[in-house]
Amino acid sequence: MSTLVFLEHHGNELLKSSLGVLSKAASLGDDHLAGVVAGANVRALAEEAGKFGAAKVYVAEAAQLEAPLPQPRVDVLAQLVRDGGFDTVLFANSVLAADVAAGLAARLGAGLNWDLVDIVRDDGKLVGKRPALQDSVYVDVGWTSEPRIALFRPGSFDPSATGGSAKLEDLQVALENFSTTARMVDQAHEESEGPSIEDADVIVAGGRGLGGPENFTLVEDLAKALGGAVGATRAVVDAGWYPYSTQVGQTGKTVSPKLYIACGISGAIQHKVGMQSSGVIVAINKDPNAPIFEFSDLGVVGDVHEVVPELTALVKARKGS
Amino acid sequence: MKIAVCVKQIPEGSRRIDPESKRLDRSGEGALNPFDAHAVEEALRLKDAGGEGEIVLVSMGPAKAQDALRKALAMGADRAVLVSDDGAAGADLVATSSVLAKALERESAELVLFGQQAGDSDGAVLPAAVADRLRLPVVSQAAEVTQADGKLTVKRQTEFGYDVIEAPLPAVIAVSDAINEPRYPSLKGIMGAKSKPQETLSLADLGLDALESRTEVYALNDPPARGDSRKIDDDGNAAQAIVDFLAEKRLV
Numbered sequence: 001m002s003t004l005v006f007l008e009h010h011g012n013e014l015l016k017s018s019l020g021v022l023s024k025a026a027s028l029g030d031d032h033l034a035g036v037v038a039g040a041n042v043r044a045l046a047e048e049a050g051k052f053g054a055a056k057v058y059v060a061e062a063a064q065l066e067a068p069l070p071q072p073r074v075d076v077l078a079q080l081v082r083d084g085g086f087d088t089v090l091f092a093n094s095v096l097a098a099d100v101a102a103g104l105a106a107r108l109g110a111g112l113n114w115d116l117v118d119i120v121r122d123d124g125k126l127v128g129k130r131p132a133l134q135d136s137v138y139v140d141v142g143w144t145s146e147p148r149i150a151l152f153r154p155g156s157f158d159p160s161a162t163g164g165s166a167k168l169e170d171l172q173v174a175l176e177n178f179s180t181t182a183r184m185v186d187q188a189h190e191e192s193e194g195p196s197i198e199d200a201d202v203i204v205a206g207g208r209g210l211g212g213p214e215n216f217t218l219v220e221d222l223a224k225a226l227g228g229a230v231g232a233t234r235a236v237v238d239a240g241w242y243p244y245s246t247q248v249g250q251t252g253k254t255v256s257p258k259l260y261i262a263c264g265i266s267g268a269i270q271h272k273v274g275m276q277s278s279g280v281i282v283a284i285n286k287d288p289n290a291p292i293f294e295f296s297d298l299g300v301v302g303d304v305h306e307v308v309p310e311l312t313a314l315v316k317a318r319k320g321s
Numbered sequence: 322m323k324i325a326v327c328v329k330q331i332p333e334g335s336r337r338i339d340p341e342s343k344r345l346d347r348s349g350e351g352a353l354n355p356f357d358a359h360a361v362e363e364a365l366r367l368k369d370a371g372g373e374g375e376i377v378l379v380s381m382g383p384a385k386a387q388d389a390l391r392k393a394l395a396m397g398a399d400r401a402v403l404v405s406d407d408g409a410a411g412a413d414l415v416a417t418s419s420v421l422a423k424a425l426e427r428e429s430a431e432l433v434l435f436g437q438q439a440g441d442s443d444g445a446v447l448p449a450a451v452a453d454r455l456r457l458p459v460v461s462q463a464a465e466v467t468q469a470d471g472k473l474t475v476k477r478q479t480e481f482g483y484d485v486i487e488a489p490l491p492a493v494i495a496v497s498d499a500i501n502e503p504r505y506p507s508l509k510g511i512m513g514a515k516s517k518p519q520e521t522l523s524l525a526d527l528g529l530d531a532l533e534s535r536t537e538v539y540a541l542n543d544p545p546a547r548g549d550s551r552k553i554d555d556d557g558n559a560a561q562a563i564v565d566f567l568a569e570k571r572l573v
Contacts, residue, residue, distance in 0.1 A: 070461075101446065103449045103459070106449075110415065111534070112413075115444075133336050140541075142536065178456040250443070251437075251498050259572045280572060288552075298551050298552075301553070307559045310560035314560050315573055
């Protein structure tokens with residue numbers, strides 16, 4: 001089996017979710033495991049990927065690859081899969097990666113399974129694990145032909161640095177005319193402190209129960225103390241309390257951090273589908289009948305305005321000691 | 322401007338997978354995929370802004386998907402094309418994108434709109450696959466779309482913030498559900514929808530043979546069980562209890 005992993009980057013860092021997929025692929029024991037990095041000035045990033053199990057990393061550098069747009073990347077990957085004979089192409093899901101994977105599937109007439117949380121080799125066959133219908137059923141999915149393409153839910157795998165180094169190979173990039181007609185004219189990125197919500201091991205999320213946008217500082221302080229990211233429910237994003245990029249749920253991000261702390265969140269199905277595959281879920285809510293308690297590992301019936309600041313102080317004290 | 326809006330009928334209410342076919346049970350009542358209502362709304366707004374044009378709905382699904390299409394017609398779309406064929410049941414992304422691309426080629430619209438995802442499969446992959454087949458530019462997660470001089474300016478939402486992307490027409494755009502508030506069909510719209518053209522096509526009508534899906538389903542399993550769940554009342558020591566719990570799980 002020979003596997004190619006799409007390594008997405010933002011700024012000067014490879015996304016942790018991409019590296020997690022790379023580590024997972026390495027654990028499957030492929031004969032040939034390679035990554036591909038596409039952008040402008042991305043050689044250093046390609047080298048970094050060697051530490052996570054890629055024997056080879058392809059480097060596609062071109063001005064048209066600088067902006068995070070999908071279609072030129074489809075060209076690069078299609079060429080690479082054809083020339084390199086890869087039978088499997090893996091992606092960590094993102095707005096960009098979903099478009100690249102889908103375009104690639106159409107281009108190559110290849111099967112794409114999305115929203116996978118795991119992949120195993122069963123009797124020589126690759127089987128993806130896909131939660132469906134609000135995660136109420138886990139479906140074993142597969143592919144009837146090669147190449148196989150898969151998109152994984154972010155946070156499904158931890159990157160594990162093995163300390164190896166990758167051989168870099170530069171690609172001659174040939175782009176389709178239609179692939180470069182969309183053009184990035186502006187990027188307004190919300191630079192936040194700490195990890196992004198896709199990459200965070202810990203997410204502290206706030207909902208209506210916080211009472212108002214000003215109380216999001218409680219959530220931010222706890223996230224900071226835990227080295228985590230801040231999440232929000234659809235209700236508070238719709239109310240303008242917090243930016244959409246932090247929204248967790250069916251119409252926002254699907255996340256699976258190691259720890260998810262839900263503050264003043266009732267746990268509506270809309271939200272649940274975006275976070276229920278988290279490792280450990282802690283919920284604080286004053287309504288003892290809130291649905292969130294049905295899928296929390298630890299539920300606290302209490303006032304977020306009292307419990308959260310105290311928790312932040314205790315975490316800080318513990319980390320300081 | 323002629324706008325094609327790709328819409329899907331999804332099963333209404335609670336959904337189940339048929340254990341025999343391992344496919345989503347589509348036998349019950351159907352509804353318009355709620356994400357697609359945003360695409361229909363955006364088409365109506367762009368048509369209004371441009372002063373003229375036609376909005377055609379393009380869909381693939383069982384024959385009764387015409388009911389869901391009628392709802393989008395009641396919102397204000399002009400006509401509907403449904404590809405319905407036994408040979409298309411259970412089609413995966415590769416198969417579905419080839420069918421929609423064929424149906425869209427037949428329409429040669431200047432703009433193709435999609436909703437951001439299907440409410441039943443939660444897939445958000447069809448727009449980019451169809452765009453690749455049509456060899457057209459694609460922008461997904463559009464939170465704002467404006468058109469001027471044969472060009473679209475799209476505000477795209479990503480994990481990192483907003484991008485502004487320009488694309489020439491014709492183009493494929495998948496709108497986010499934050500882009501607008503879909504209108505409710507008026508009584509006049511509902512009555513009027515009944516007389517709007519609704520065409521049904523077979524795969525053969527599009528010059529397609531039987532479809533070949535490239536993915537398969539092996540088994541349906543229960544979700545992994547969560548461990549013991551604990552629930553405590555805050556007696557003033559809840560924060561400490563959480564820290565102890567996190568320490569036990571080695572999370573702090």
